[in-house]
Amino acid sequence: MTAVLTSAAEIAAKIPDGALLALPPEYAPCSMEGIRALVRRGARNLRLLGVPQFGIQAELLIGAGCVSEIETAAVTLGEHGLAPRFTDAIKHQKITMRDTTCPAIHAALQASEKGVPFMPLRGLIGSDILARRDDWHVADNPFGENDPIVYLPAIKPDATLFHGAKGDVHGNVWIGLRRELMVMAHASKAAYVTVEKIVDGDLLSDPQTAAGTIPGLYISAIAKAHKGAWPLGVPHYYERDNEHLSHYAELARTQEGFDAYLDEWVTSRTAAE
Amino acid sequence: MSDVMSEVRTEELMIAVIARMLSGLSHVAVGAASPIPGSAALLARELSGGTLRVTLLGRTSNPTFTDGARELFDCAAQGRIDAFFLSGVQIDGQANINLVSIGDPDKPKARFPGSFGSAYLYYIVPRVILFRQEHTARTLVSKVDYVSAPGVSEENLYRPGGPHALVTGRCLFEFIKDKERFLLKSLHPGQTVEDIKRETGFDFDMPEGSGVPNTEPPEPDWLKLIRGPVGEEIREVYPEFATRMFGSS
Incomplete structure (x- = not known):
């Protein structure tokens, strides 16, 4: 209540x-x-x-x-x-x-809405935002080839x-x-x-x-x-x-x-x- | 130059230059701290006869979106936004933008608001128009101190979007993606190529052939629109800008 x-x-x-x-x-x-x-x-x-x-x-x-x-x-x-x-x-x-960056916050909150541990997001690669975040990961799109994408932990x-x-x-x-x-x-x-x-x-x-x-x-x-x-x-x-x-x-x-x-x-x- | 044109303010010229680049588009979105692009988008919508849709962040009347702050980014990801605008406390010759800090980011000499949505939208929106009224070697630098969003990316990176042009208080540059360099496209009134070279911290290319054209001034009826309905509409989101430019409502 x-x-x-x-x-x-x-x-x-x-x-x-x-x-x-x-x-x-x-x-x-x-x-x-x-x-x-x-x-x-x-x-x-x-x-x-x-x-x-x-x-x-x-x-x-x-x-x-x-x-x-x-x-x-x-x-x-x-x-x-x-x-x-x-x-x-x-x-x-x-x-x-x-x-x-704005959509990274929205996406990381959406991960918590869904109860999943992370959310992938486009953009970010090559920025100093990403370079200075040791809690974010870059990984390959598991469904694609040679397609790097950022994984954001749920917030x-x-x-x-x-x-x-x-x-x-x-x-x-x-x-x-x-x-x-x-x-x-x-x-x-x-x-x-x-x-x-x-x-x-x-x-x-x-x-x-x-x-x-x-x-x-x-x-x-x-x-x-x-x-x-x-x-x-x-x-x-x-x-x-x-x-x-x-x-x-x-x-x-x-x-x-x-x-x-x-x-x-x-x-x-x-x-x- | 006629008397009417000599009274055109730099902001109004920039509004007209940007509006020209929006001709024929379907949907243009405008982010935070962007009164000049916002006015340009509204002018372009007036000139389009209503076919251009404009989304102004921060506006509460006549909303385009109904799904909260994330919808701008999701909408862009779906390819439904044709143009967006970014600025920088520094912009360099490879179109990297810095919205964060000067000097070492851990001990900055100056700190600015932050990157907003740039580190996403710069990659996603096909036509990103950079704008910065202050055109000096302090703002247009050889290398930014902090990359909020890079101008170019590796070939394998998913990047349908990127820089299209840079509009300043002195001139218009076009970004040539293949060369990863700016090309001087036109000079605003009173500016020479020597002025631009002196006030620009990065190297840029010159057009082939004879000289650099002058920036086309706004048509007289455009000025009426800018100072009339466009100015009133932008006031909802940027009251200080509207009052400074067009007086009190």
Whole structure:
């Protein structure tokens, strides 16, 4: 049964230090309230998996010292520029970065969905991404001749954390088009979700919503967090707060500025208002 | 050059150059951090009379895909994407691209976002157009510090795709696969061959015959499209770019 919790803090308490934590891209709803709760609880040594790329989620966790490793195809604040805390952490070797490419992450999660040990993927051969990954293998296509292909080990995250527009009391979570969230829930040992609202009834009983819904079967816990993706957006519900993100990018150029940001927007507050 | 043309911004010229290369295609996809190619793809769609399908990553209205972030890559693998766009903090003369770091990757002098989908799509999509507005010996180098994705591969490697051209703020290069080299194709307004040689860190080939042609400027009605409906449509994904180029909405 999915646990219906009362706050993002309770969600953050379930994600242990050292966990391999899969997080969504900024165009799918991110549980920024869950991220802030992880910072507040002082999470440590998290190993982040960006599915497939990161922005402010990784920035906050890295800047706050919650992260030891990160695997992702990119970390960027998009039009607001480079991700300053990530960049600083790499330059000063505070975290281990495992560079990859977007479809390699999707494919390795699909391997876990299927319960197979690896997934083959085209591309990659001749890149420094592959040259620097001793956990990947190049082998011949067993059905072909002289056809090298990369084998990626399955990635099975300990937990995934994301946000949804709505959930129900059965733990079903409506995600609409954002199907990468479905893959992440399938592939991870535990899925934790904050939602804008918890609706009455059953999202799976109506075919209009069922197709875009992750069944509660895959969801470990949900909690309501109004505006829980802010300063990112929820497609068709609310927009990214570009002014705030630009303010963040400016402050986070230095650790002192970042710490001031955390004081004002994260640690001095208890939950979404 | 007419007064109207002299007001063409470098970005608009690059949009027009890229749009020309998309003529006749069926489906063009645009990845992250690609406002110029995104605008070019939307312009090409307008000029195609609606036959060109454009997929813009990060867009939430009128989606092309319904199967999440993996669908772009699976769709490309099925041969359903004709053109894609890549850039690099460094691009070299063999069309290798670097999106990761400068210097030793373990102790980089500078770190950039990362390789995104390049290490896959560069191999798979038939026509990959490279773009980089800053054309200096710093960005166009003899050898990249880190290969996010190689320009060319061994003969036996499955590689239906690869580099087609490189569009910069100074010129257009075509990539000649057999020679594994760029060919200078046209010069943007105000540029000379000497300028290009001075500002380019890699060797490239010159066209046979007399001189290098000038880059064709955008048609006046193209400029209207770029500054009108194309600019408004790209604003959904690139609001800062649209405001800088075309003003507030």
